[in-house]
Amino acid sequence: MQKLQNIAVFNLFLQYKTANKMKKEERQKTILEYLSKEHRVSSAELSEYLSVSEDTIRRDLKELSDQGLLKAVRGGAVAPSPIPLHYRKREKHDIENKKIIAQKAISYLKDGQVVFIDGGTTSLALVASFPYDLKLTVITNSFPVASLVEDLPNIDLIFAGGKMCKTSFTTSSIETMDFFRNFRADVCILGICSIHHERGITGILYDDSMLKKNMVQNSNFVIALSSIEKVETAESYFVCPIKDINVLVTNVAPEEEILKAYQNTGLTIL
Template structure:
């Protein structure tokens, strides 16, 4: 089998399984592990997968631009929002990032909820404006048109001035070994800062983001307290996350 055909087969295999080991691919394709490692490195360099120790994981299938993400997988976002909502209580200070799943949670807020929301997301700010009992504190900075959020050093410094009771993260990718990762550098840095300045971290993730990885590191799994998904907690794909100590909903 030629290299091009072999690498195409690797990508097809990974699209079905989401993660794969070098040993599995070596046996599946009847080639050496060294050959597989070289293939995985080339494919990783092209951004088609993420090479990890002993194998590879798929990149997140989520669209990059906010306008495409806001209409993507709406029903599952609603499921995730309803699972996460009970964690929000009157009197809390809450960091909310610019993820569209986070936005779905804000859209489900009861009208009488009394919390303080601190965010860098323009869409989140617009929704909070209609909720009379929620105080909004908005992070200034350079606008990122891909995510409709503010970014840069001004935004990073802003979040260091607060300590939140809860941090709500609409994540790009999560992997039980590689942790939380992101597609955009600035957005990943903001998420990292939110985590560092929060007492309790809730990660919102559809099942298609689980066991995927992106370029920019956000945090290790141990920093997350709760992982909220659209699938049953008993699903086999969530087992490694429970073993890491996360509460999985």
């Protein structure tokens, strides 16, 4: 009889654990759905929305952050960048919006400038839109950018050597960073992974993010290129604060609600 009672208690325990597990999975699914719409959530509002404690929400956010599904920040969470990691996938992603961004940004490039161009696929779209007679000195660590510039007769190319990253088709090593320190660019074209009005510009890859930081620090004017899906997202590696960029170029109108926080900082938005 005692054995049967023990089995019954154990079965009830399993049912309780299973119910709680399902509840947690459903709760975390709801958090991700909420975040996909709002881009940022606070622990307090999630606690109220889901009728659970803030401690429970913080544990959920940590688990989801550990899985790479969001970025836990002080007081809540922000969405991660939606872009694919590998260059081959990124070059086929969101092509039309990259063209829109490129057409907006091209007006900032003038004959005689020295221009840093990073390895982003949106930066590559801008290079693809260069007028045939544009006269620039382009300094880049991107093999695809170098390949496009090769066919433009009035552009001098300086390539930053170093170890190649096969995920991004760029060089991004200590030697590459040292190379960029030898120049002071008129303009830096920065293709970005994530931008957030509080957390600034962040990246997915450590070496690439450190290189972007170096390019920003050694430029007189910084143009950040970002599709709207990257706005109000964040990644692990810090590049620079919003105040370090001069212009944010997106594929939507500057009056969009999601861009108001950036306009309030005095940032020029195209």
